[in-house]
Amino acid sequence: MADQSIAEMLSRRVKLANGMSMPQIQLGLYMMSGREAASSVKWALEAGYRGFDSAQWYHNEREAGQSILNFLSANPSLKREDIHFTSKLRDNSTSYDVVRKSIKKSVDTSGLGYIDLFLLHSPYGGREARLTSWKAVEDAVEAGEVKMAGVSNFGVKHIEELMASNPKVHPVVNQIEVHPFNTQLAIRETCEKHGIVIQAYAPLARAMRFKNKTLLAMAKKYGCTAPQIMVRWSIQHGFVTLPKSSQQKRLIENVDVGKFEISQEDMETLDGLDEGLVTDWDPTDAP
DSSP: OHHHHHHHHHHOEEEOTTSOEEESBOEEOTTOOHHHHHHHHHHHHHHTOOEEEOOGGGTOHHHHHHHHHHHHHHOTTSOGGGSEEEEEESSOOSOHHHHHHHHHHHHHHHTSSSEEEEEEOOSTTOHHHHHHHHHHHHHHHHTTSEEEEEEESOOHHHHHHHHHTOOSSOOOEEEEEOBTTBOOHHHHHHHHHTTOEEEEESTTGGGTTTTOHHHHHHHHHHTSOHHHHHHHHHHHTTOEEEOOOSSHHHHHHTTOOTTOOOOHHHHHHHHTTOOOOOSSOOOTTOO
């Protein structure tokens, strides 16, 4: 029963404004060495994960891509299209050519033939760099190197700036830190207005609040773990969620959240834990 439940959760997909979809639960590969990424992706694929979130900055695109290729080779019933792979531009640039080359390099490094979702990793660099970089991503989509485009760590003004530029390709997601201790309401409302799905990174708040009394009481009530409550909260808000673990047992346990549903009242209690907790960096107010 547990395995069915996990498989069902991992098969869930979120519809995007462009008519395409992506797995709602994906494995985040942040701060994983190449070796860790290779083994984590392998375990995750075996458990039923079909989405993986990498970045140029993570230096594990090659190992993650190779793990995916190895798995597809060993499982001929699955195709490349069944796996969703994300990467991100390390640095925005005012040079269109620099960004185009950088995107092509990511595609080549991953070895996957194309990247499903490519994001601007942050709004750093200023307006000209953001919009020039976006133009390069749009053209990568048109060239078939990338299937979908999005942004990461974009604040309200960055989203509005991009949408005001009348982009040829609309961003399908904004990947930001979101969890009960940092609910990011203003950014979420702006994204919703423009049909942009929220991708929640650090949905477990990097384990910084696992001993929170409210969270522990909730876990006890629903007969689950604190991380499972946080993943379930993310799912019930409709986010694409990216729980990260390099431990085989944990990356399966984290997504075993199909046996319970958090009540509306308890969701509101969890929303009320918001303290603006930033677990790593917050470029959302970059100039």
